[in-house]
Amino acid sequence: MKMSRFLASAALLAATHAAPALADDKVIHAGTLIDGVSHQAVSHVSILIHDERITTIEPGFVTPAGATVIDLSHQTVLPGFIDAHDHVTGGPARRDLLRGTAPKQTFETMANLRLILRGGFTSIRDVGGNVDVLKAVKQGIAAGQVVGPRLWMAGYAIVPTGGHGDIYNSVDSQWTRKDDMLTLPVIDGPYEARKAVREMQKRGADLIKITVTGGVASHNTDVNIQLMSDEEIKSVTDTAHMLGLKVAAHAHGKPGIDAAIRDGVDSIEHGTYADAESYALMKEHGTFLVPTLFAGEEIREETRLHPEKFPEDVVAKAQGVTPTMRANAYNAWKAGVKIALGTDQLAYRPHGQNAREFDYMVQAGIPPMDAIIAGTSRAAELIGASEDIGAIQPRHYADIVAVTGDPLKDIRVLQKVDFVMKGGTVFKQNGHMTVPQ
Amino acid sequence: MRRPLTRLMLSTMALAISSAPAFAADKAAHKAETAPDTVIHAGRLIDGVSQQPRARVTIRIHDDRIVAVEDGFVTPKGARVIDLSNETVMPGMIDCHVHITGGGSRDRLHTTPERVAIQSSWNMRNILMHGVTAVRDVSGDINVLKALQESIEAGITPGPHLWYSGMSLTPTGGPADFSKGQDPAWTRSDGWLDNVIDSPNEAVHAVRDRKQKGASVIKINSSGGVASSGIDVSKQVLAQDELDAIVKTAHSLRMKVATHAHGEPGIHAALLAGVDSIEHGTFANEGDYKLMKDRGVYLVPTLYAAHEIHEVAEKNPDTLAPDVREKALRVTPLMMGNLTRAYRYGVKIAMGTDQLGYHPLGDDAKEFAWMVEAGMTPMDAIIAGTSHGADLIGHPELGAIQPDKTADIIALPDDPLKDITALQRVSFVMKAGVVVKTGGKPVIKD
Numbered sequence: 001m002k003m004s005r006f007l008a009s010a011a012l013l014a015a016t017h018a019a020p021a022l023a024d025d026k027v028i029h030a031g032t033l034i035d036g037v038s039h040q041a042v043s044h045v046s047i048l049i050h051d052e053r054i055t056t057i058e059p060g061f062v063t064p065a066g067a068t069v070i071d072l073s074h075q076t077v078l079p080g081f082i083d084a085h086d087h088v089t090g091g092p093a094r095r096d097l098l099r100g101t102a103p104k105q106t107f108e109t110m111a112n113l114r115l116i117l118r119g120g121f122t123s124i125r126d127v128g129g130n131v132d133v134l135k136a137v138k139q140g141i142a143a144g145q146v147v148g149p150r151l152w153m154a155g156y157a158i159v160p161t162g163g164h165g166d167i168y169n170s171v172d173s174q175w176t177r178k179d180d181m182l183t184l185p186v187i188d189g190p191y192e193a194r195k196a197v198r199e200m201q202k203r204g205a206d207l208i209k210i211t212v213t214g215g216v217a218s219h220n221t222d223v224n225i226q227l228m229s230d231e232e233i234k235s236v237t238d239t240a241h242m243l244g245l246k247v248a249a250h251a252h253g254k255p256g257i258d259a260a261i262r263d264g265v266d267s268i269e270h271g272t273y274a275d276a277e278s279y280a281l282m283k284e285h286g287t288f289l290v291p292t293l294f295a296g297e298e299i300r301e302e303t304r305l306h307p308e309k310f311p312e313d314v315v316a317k318a319q320g321v322t323p324t325m326r327a328n329a330y331n332a333w334k335a336g337v338k339i340a341l342g343t344d345q346l347a348y349r350p351h352g353q354n355a356r357e358f359d360y361m362v363q364a365g366i367p368p369m370d371a372i373i374a375g376t377s378r379a380a381e382l383i384g385a386s387e388d389i390g391a392i393q394p395r396h397y398a399d400i401v402a403v404t405g406d407p408l409k410d411i412r413v414l415q416k417v418d419f420v421m422k423g424g425t426v427f428k429q430n431g432h433m434t435v436p437q
Numbered sequence: 438m439r440r441p442l443t444r445l446m447l448s449t450m451a452l453a454i455s456s457a458p459a460f461a462a463d464k465a466a467h468k469a470e471t472a473p474d475t476v477i478h479a480g481r482l483i484d485g486v487s488q489q490p491r492a493r494v495t496i497r498i499h500d501d502r503i504v505a506v507e508d509g510f511v512t513p514k515g516a517r518v519i520d521l522s523n524e525t526v527m528p529g530m531i532d533c534h535v536h537i538t539g540g541g542s543r544d545r546l547h548t549t550p551e552r553v554a555i556q557s558s559w560n561m562r563n564i565l566m567h568g569v570t571a572v573r574d575v576s577g578d579i580n581v582l583k584a585l586q587e588s589i590e591a592g593i594t595p596g597p598h599l600w601y602s603g604m605s606l607t608p609t610g611g612p613a614d615f616s617k618g619q620d621p622a623w624t625r626s627d628g629w630l631d632n633v634i635d636s637p638n639e640a641v642h643a644v645r646d647r648k649q650k651g652a653s654v655i656k657i658n659s660s661g662g663v664a665s666s667g668i669d670v671s672k673q674v675l676a677q678d679e680l681d682a683i684v685k686t687a688h689s690l691r692m693k694v695a696t697h698a699h700g701e702p703g704i705h706a707a708l709l710a711g712v713d714s715i716e717h718g719t720f721a722n723e724g725d726y727k728l729m730k731d732r733g734v735y736l737v738p739t740l741y742a743a744h745e746i747h748e749v750a751e752k753n754p755d756t757l758a759p760d761v762r763e764k765a766l767r768v769t770p771l772m773m774g775n776l777t778r779a780y781r782y783g784v785k786i787a788m789g790t791d792q793l794g795y796h797p798l799g800d801d802a803k804e805f806a807w808m809v810e811a812g813m814t815p816m817d818a819i820i821a822g823t824s825h826g827a828d829l830i831g832h833p834e835l836g837a838i839q840p841d842k843t844a845d846i847i848a849l850p851d852d853p854l855k856d857i858t859a860l861q862r863v864s865f866v867m868k869a870g871v872v873v874k875t876g877g878k879p880v881i882k883d
Contacts, residue, residue: 101580136555139552436562
């Protein structure tokens with residue numbers, strides 16, 4: 001970590017001709033602080049930062065000798081936001097299966113990551129994309145060559161034959177590829193599942209994503225049916241947990257949701273048709289729900305405006321399934337299920353609008369502070385990085401954002417971030433990016 | 438012609454697959470920004486073509502084009518004024534011999550094309566910020582280069598205009614035969630290694646394949662190389678019939694041919710075949726210079742790479758194969774003398790660095806200092822790095838500050854005619870009418 005920080009700083013130095021000191025102290029004067037953990041906001045505090053981490057939080061505005069003051073005394077200061085369900089490789093190249101080469105996806109991903117960081121999201125859990133592209137951008141971020149958030153990634157989602165994410169659901173079966181994009185993630189039986197988990201870990205995955213039921217955006221898969229068997233799911237969770245990886249399960253229908261929880265997954269993604277029994281199971285197993293309301297809104301709008309671009313069953317699912325997602329998010333919250341923010345942006349809209357998820361959660365009835373906690377410390381907990389991210393507390397990375405106004409009164413102010421710091425380095429100030437593209 | 442077409446294609450594509458792609462909006466924003474005319478008040482103008490600089494000149498720009506160059510400082514109504522009245526203004530520099538996929542790890546076995554793509558993007562940004570607004574890449578992963586060119590054109594990746602050849606065509610055992618010295622059991626499925634040709638028929642196919650993948654130039658090896666092991670620079674490696682097939686096919690497809698050549702036989706055979714440029718050209722003789730001058734063939738002297746590999750051979754000899762080390766120490770000191778003689782003879786010179794990536798890419802402008810050291814006048818070196826480069830690349834709309842040229846414009850606080858190293862201190866960069874650096878700092882796009 002020390003080394004990559006050094007590289008990043010050196011690279012930035014070369015890039016900007018500005019001079020962020022290698023060892024430096026900063027102090028943020030925060031008008032209002034929402035720390036990502038407490039339910040109470042506090043006013044007039046100082047956040048002391050040494051290098052890439054927060055050292056202390058002190059009441060009042062203090063200025064230790066030698067520290068650079070960052071004046072956010074008229075702003076609300078929060079931990080950098082965390083999206084636990086994103087697809088950062090999303091965009092025209094990824095959608096264009098036949099022509100969107102991996103290098104093309106890489107360049108688009110670089111642009112996407114900058115937009116995401118600009119929007120105040122300093123950590124992202126990517127739950128499905130080209131594993132080699134994702135690994136390369138992670139290396140690029142560490143080397144200071146890519147401006148973007150911290151990234152945890154699953155690589156390719158592991159899916160059963162005919163499951164959500166099996167590209168041959170719609171692609172002419174005569175097509176084949178020289179790389180393993182189509183074969184690597186598709187499994188049948190527990191041993192292939194085990195092998196796929198190991199393969200993904202080997203290729204750089206930080207977590208495992210599986211698709212247990214059909215999906216809204218995929219042709220000819222039923223959201224209500226469990227498509228991955230219990231023994232396959234169990235094999236994935238056993239192998240992944242042995243390797244220290246979490247498992248995120250895409251599931252809409254109740255049978256798949258309940259099975260995945262019992263088989264030991266760490267989070268249910270979407271979870272549309274969960275019921276009281278499912279919520280009780282989640283609480284019993286400590287399973288998170290990631291409601292992905294953004295994607296629900298996005299696919300519904302996209303299929304309404306451009307139905308001709310989608311198979312009929314996808315249009316029908318998008319119109320029929322997604323309205324249920326808000327109620328599910330609210331009911332799960334009310335039942336006391338742990339909620340982590342996740343957008344599942346499909347990239348029909350430009351990247352960088354992750355913070356709209358906060359608004360959708362509040363519209364669903366979740367209180368603003370709980371939505372904020374879902375997008376900070378709760379998401380950090382799901383990722384398994386609670387010691388490092390998601391809270392403005394001593395020893396955490398100085399991943400800090402600021403907005404004008406009070407998000408507890410109007411959650412939409414989170415969509416206009418004035419200030420972004422990641423690991424003690426300022427990337428956005430006064431509403432403008434401070435590092436070149 | 439090229440730009441509107443690209444934009445149109447982009448919009449069509451965007452319509453087909455997405456309602457609002459980020460880069461289509463981006464493009465529109467750029468256009469809006471540059472819609473009113475811009476004028477640059479240039480204290481001193483070097484236009485990239487004329488031998489004489491001009492003082493106090495106004496350059497009028499509309500969109501991505503220069504529309505007029507006028508005496509004195511004029512300010513049309515409503516125009517945005519860029520005050521460079523205390524600077525030397527000239528066309529953006531053009532480097533005709535780069536490998537922009539380099540500069541990262543040299544470990545071919547562990548470096549993915551995706552990682553190379555990110556390194557390339559980083560390189561391109563640095564190169565642009567140093568005032569180089571167009572580059573010709575003459576050997577690299579063609580899939581990465583194609584995607585990079587498309588991303589730059591779409592405005593999602595910053596960088597100079599890019600043209601590329603893909604991996605050099607080379608015979609079995611030639612300098613760019615990457616299987617040499619490797620375990621022969623390794624293979625790849627992405628075509629990366631398909632650059633070895635051993636007959637005129639294979640040569641024809643290889644040229645067509647590169648054309649299909651977006652290449653505008655064919656790069657070949659007609660002699661051994663310095664930085665590659667196993668074949669000496671003095672040897673010709675591609676046969677005459679292969680050279681002939683390559684040049685004939687490439688020219689019929691409106692592509693240029695650049696040959697890597699050090700030894701005289703390789704240079705001579707390539708000239709007989711009709712190549713457009715000799716890259717390096719170390720052991721060229723007077724007969725070769727005559728052919729080059731008569732046929733308008735360019736020499737690209739690549740003094741940067743010569744100094745770079747020489748430095749590595751001296752400072753870190755153990756990192757090079759023994760024969761590479763020996764060649765680096767023996768051959769590269771002769772490259773300056775070749776430029777001296779070629780220039781004196783009247784051969785056309787285009788600037789090209791061939792940076793090998795031991796140093797971070799971007800300081801291309803060092804090449805000019807070595808060109809001047811080899812005997813070129815500063816103005817001729819600048820012309821080699823502007824309008825001559827544009828001519829060699831086949832894009833006459835670049836490389837000059839004249840009406841109807843693309844507005845690729847840079848400025849320097851110091852006078853490069855007095856001190857050629859002034860080109861290494863670029864304070865202002867405009868590419869296709871968009872300011873990307875000003876006051877010595879990159880313009881930061883939100």
